Amino acid sequence: xTSLPRPSTDLSAAEARRIALRAxxxxxxxxxxxxxxxxxxxxxxxxxxxxxxxxxxxxxxxYARLGxxxxxxxxxxxxxxxxxxxxxxxxxxHAACLLxxxxxxxxxxxxxxxxxxxxxxxxxxxxxxxxxxxQLRAQGPLTATDLGGAxxxxxxxxxxxxxxxxxxxxxxxxxxxxxxxGWKRVYDLAERAIPHALLHDGLDDAECLRRLVRLAGRSxxxxxxxxxxDYHRLKGDQVDAVIADxxxxxxxxxxxxxxxxxxxxxxxxxxxGRHRTTLLSPFDSLVWERARTERVFGFTHRLEAYVPKQKxxxxxxxxxxxxxxxxxxxxxxxxxGRTLVAKQLTLDGPRAVPAVAQALVEAAGWVDCTDVRVxxxxxxxxxxxxxxxxxxxxx
Numbered sequence: 001x002t003s004l005p006r007p008s009t010d011l012s013a014a015e016a017r018r019i020a021l022r023a024x025x026x027x028x029x030x031x032x033x034x035x036x037x038x039x040x041x042x043x044x045x046x047x048x049x050x051x052x053x054x055x056x057x058x059x060x061x062x063y064a065r066l067g068x069x070x071x072x073x074x075x076x077x078x079x080x081x082x083x084x085x086x087x088x089x090x091x092x093x094h095a096a097c098l099l100x101x102x103x104x105x106x107x108x109x110x111x112x113x114x115x116x117x118x119x120x121x122x123x124x125x126x127x128x129x130x131x132x133x134x135q136l137r138a139q140g141p142l143t144a145t146d147l148g149g150a151x152x153x154x155x156x157x158x159x160x161x162x163x164x165x166x167x168x169x170x171x172x173x174x175x176x177x178x179x180x181x182g183w184k185r186v187y188d189l190a191e192r193a194i195p196h197a198l199l200h201d202g203l204d205d206a207e208c209l210r211r212l213v214r215l216a217g218r219s220x221x222x223x224x225x226x227x228x229x230d231y232h233r234l235k236g237d238q239v240d241a242v243i244a245d246x247x248x249x250x251x252x253x254x255x256x257x258x259x260x261x262x263x264x265x266x267x268x269x270x271x272x273g274r275h276r277t278t279l280l281s282p283f284d285s286l287v288w289e290r291a292r293t294e295r296v297f298g299f300t301h302r303l304e305a306y307v308p309k310q311k312x313x314x315x316x317x318x319x320x321x322x323x324x325x326x327x328x329x330x331x332x333x334x335x336x337g338r339t340l341v342a343k344q345l346t347l348d349g350p351r352a353v354p355a356v357a358q359a360l361v362e363a364a365g366w367v368d369c370t371d372v373r374v375x376x377x378x379x380x381x382x383x384x385x386x387x388x389x390x391x392x393x394x395x
Contacts, residue, residue, distance in 0.1 A: 005244075007252035007259070009267055016222050016253045016260075017296050018271040021325055023221030023263065024286045025065040028273030036062045036069060036077035037087055037100075044219045045097040045232065046078075047283040048090065050183065051305060053317045054333050054340075054367050058098055060281035064322070068366040079179035085195050090170075090177040090185070093232045094288060104194055106215075108201035109208040111173040122164040132165040133174060133189070141178050141188035173201070209234065210242040217248040219285065222262040223292070230289045256295060279319040279331060279359050287320055287327070299327040315344040323355030331360065340364040342374045347382050357389035 011019070021027040024043065031038045039062045040046055049057045059074050078088045078098055088098045091107055099107070132147055139146075148162035159167075166187050169175035176193045177185040190199060203211070216231035217223065223231075228248075229239045248261035280287055282303040287293045293301050301320055304312040315332025322328075329352045332344040340363060347356060360372050372390050377383040 019221035022271040045093045057281040057283040064278045109205040114171040128161040129165040214246045221266045224258040277323040328352035339371045340369040361393040
C-alpha cells in the first residue's frame with residue numbers, strides 16, 4: 001500500500017463496536033416503515049444459502065433486525081410482484097447474495113470480468129447458450145428444469161447444458177433470477193426484468209469499485225481495508241485504488257492493529273438506542289467475516305455445517321446470540337413439530353442467561369413453535385437457571 005493519510009478521528013473499541021452495530025441495523029429503533037426492502041438497501045447485500053434450520057439465512061437477516069416479520073412478507077420484499085420489476089437481483093458479491101436492484105450498474109466490472117474469463121469448470125455444447133436465451137425470450141420466466149433440466153445425473157455438480165448456459169448468462173448479466181420457487185431459481189432476460197434506467201454497463205471499473213467501497217463503508221460503519229474488500233469480495237489493491245476518492249474517513253480504532261476508515265455520517269452522530277437481542281444467522285453480515293468478528297466482538301465464530309460431526313465444537317448451524325451489543329453465546333437449533341430444540345447451547349456466563357432465553361422464545365414464536373427444549377448446555381451449571389428463565393418466558 002502507498003502511504004496512508006493521518007487518522008482524522010480516534011475511536012475507542014466500544015465506540016467502533018456501536019458504530020458497527022448501528023450501521024448493520026442492530027442498534028436503535030428498527031426501521032419498520034421501510035421494512036425488509038429497507039434492510040436490504042441498508043445492508044447492500046444479503047447472503048443466500050441452501051441450509052434451512054429455523055429458516056433460510058435471507059429470512060433470518062431481516063428477522064434479526066425487525067423481529068417477527070412474516071416469511072411471505074420477506075419473499076415479497078425481495079422478488080418481483082406481478083407486473084412489477086424485481087426489487088432485488090442475485091449475483092456474486094460477498095458470496096451468492098441478494099442485492100438491491102439499484103446496485104445493478106455497480107457490478108458492471110464483475111460482469112465484464114466474467115465475460116472475459118478464458119475457461120469454465122463446466123463444458124458448454126455449441127449452440128446451447130443461444131438456444132437458452134431464445135427460449136427465455138419466447139417463454140420466460142423459466143426454471144432450469146423448464147429449460148431442459150438442471151442436471152444430467154443425480155450428482156449435485158453434474159449440470160446439464162441448459163443449466164450451464166443459463167448460469168453463464170446470469171454471470172454475464174444477460175439473464176437475472178427474478179424469484180425462487182422451492183429454492184429453484186426462476187430466470188428471465190435482464191432486458192425485461194431490470195428497469196431500463198439501470199440496465200447498463202456504463203460505469204467504468206474504477207467508478208464501480210469506488211461506489212462499492214463507499215457502500216461497504218456505509219454498511220460496516222467502520223472497517224479496515226480487509227473488511228471493506230471482503231464485503232463485496234474485492235481485491236485489496238482494488239480498494240487501494242479508490243479508497244482516497246470513496247468519501248470514507250481515515251480513523252484509528254483502539255486495539256485494531258490495522259488502519260481503518262469510517263462512514264463520515266456514522267461519525268457525525270453518536271450511536272444511541274436500544275440494542276437488539278436476537279439469534280443471528282451464521283451468514284449475517286455482522287459476523288460473516290471471522291477476523292472482523294473477533295476484532296470487534298472478541299468472539300470466535302465458525303460455521304461447522306461442513307465440519308465432520310465428530311469434530312464439531314458448537315454444532316451444525318450454531319447461531320450467535322446478540323444481546324446488549326455483544327455476542328454472548330451460541331445456539332445450535334432444530335425443530336421437532338412445534339418445539340424449538342436447542343441441541344447445544346453455549347453461554348459466555350451467567351449474565352447471558354436471560355438474553356439467551358429471550359432470544360430462544362422470540363425465535364420459537366416466529367417459526368410457530370409453542371415450546372422450547374434444551375438438550376445440552378455449556379457450562380452445565382447454567383442449565384438450571386436457563387430452564388427457569390425459559391419457563392418464566394413461556395408461561
